[in-house]
Amino acid sequence: METRLVFPLVMLLGILLKSNLVLPTPVSESDHSVLEQASVFETGKFHPVTSDVRTPSSCLPPRPLLIVRPEEQGTYPVILFHHGTACWNSWYTDVLKFISSHGYIVVAPQLYRWILPWPSPQDELDRAAKVANWLPSGLRCALPENIEGDLQNLALAGHSRGGYIAFALALGLADVALEVNFSALIGVDPVAGRSKKNQLEPKILHDESCSFNISIPVAIIGTGLGNTSGIPCAPDGVSHTEFFNECRPPCSHFVTTDYGHMDVLDDNIGLDGWVARAACKGSGWGVSRDPMRKTVGGIFVAFLEAFFKGNHKEYNNILQKPNHFAPATLDPDPIPNKSEGTSCSGLSAMSMPAFAF
Incomplete structure (x- = not known):
């Protein structure tokens, strides 16, 4: 009986080797305790609730808002998140609910x-500044009595052109004076224009390492497929x-190698969402x-747990062993990290050649 099993097993092994199939990397016994600590990639313990706040309303936000917050009573850090080009804020509901669950x-x-027509980048930036200035008085009105927003821990974030808006806002380039202070900045595949020679105005990239006059911690999440296809x-x-090249420490840079620019969006986003997604190279049908x-x-x-609450363990684990933790493959070659205390003069520029759009 054992002899009859040997040949099929050898054949199966040969097929696997010939097809270059990548098998999961075994996790050593010592790694199991570390893996159990990386709970940030699992749904959190809070129950997220979404609500729309539109003008006119008693809270009078400058722009229509989607607010995602925990159902449970408490005081929570706040993230101001800006959508990408031609996107609806509701297309990000899944990822925003995941974050809120923590x-x-x-x-x-x-x-x-x-x-169309879309506003100019400067007009869009000024609208974003007005929303930020609304938060201290307006957010309290838009939340239930038992939920508080902690604006001492206020993060600025955005995807695509919204990532550019977040960075431009942090750089103080809005014509509207900011009345709030941001404590952290996150860009999700941020884009500053069609090419190095055709940037959005106000221009923020200057092909110079550490040129951003931003003193708060920064995380940048890029995509491996975002610069591919006929029109990247x-x-x-x-x-x-x-963006990472021009950030000052502390700044971290992650790249999801097998996903594209629009893969952070929800699955069910209607016909207009399908059109927006189809314009960009993505993970492919069935993935x-x-x-x-x-x-x-x-x-x-x-x-945010690291820089708002001082809980650095999980963030450091991801930086040190990215693909033992993240559900998507992160480029390990390596994940660059400009840590606090790093001298900008000792950092080499990592700018890419200009792309002709």
Whole structure:
């Protein structure tokens, strides 16, 4: 009986080797305790609730808002999240609910409608500044009595062009004076224009290491497929690599190798969402985007837990062993990290060649 099993097993092994099938890497016994600590990639203990706040209302936000917050009573850090080009804020519901389940309030303004004409980048930036200034008085009105937003721990974030808006806002480039202070900044595949020579105005990338006058911690999450296809949605020269190059420490850079620019969006986003997604190279038909959303959400949570609450363990674990933790594959070669105390003069520029859009 044992002899009859040998030949099929040998054949099976030969097929696996010939097909270059990548088998899961075994986790050593010593790694199991570490893996159990990386809970940021699992749904949190809080129950997220979504609500729309639109003008006119008693709270009078400058722009329509999607607010995602825990159902449970408490005081929670706040994230101001900006949507990408031609996107609706509701298309990010899954990833925002995942983040909120870990004890965060996310405020996602709709800075303009999906249809043309879109506002200029400066107008969009000024609208974002007005929403930020609304938070101290307006957010209290928009939340239940037993839920408080902790604006001492206020993060700024955005995807695609919304990532550019977040960085430009942190750089103080809005024509509207900011009345709030941000404590952290996160860019999800941020894009600053069509090419290095055709940047959005106000221009923020200057092809100079550590040029950003931003003193708060920064995390940047890029995509491996964002700069591919006939019309890249995150072209080289104005995408995540350049943003990281121009950040000052502390700043971390992650790249999801097998996902594209729009893979952070929800699955069910209607016909207009399908059109927006189809314009960008993505993970392909039949491939789940859930690992991408959980990876983005988990990095948000680990980063903010580290810099808001001093809980650095999970964030450091991800930096040191990214693919033992994240559901999506992160580029391990390596994940660059400009840690506090690093001298900018000792950092080499990592700018990419300009891309002709």
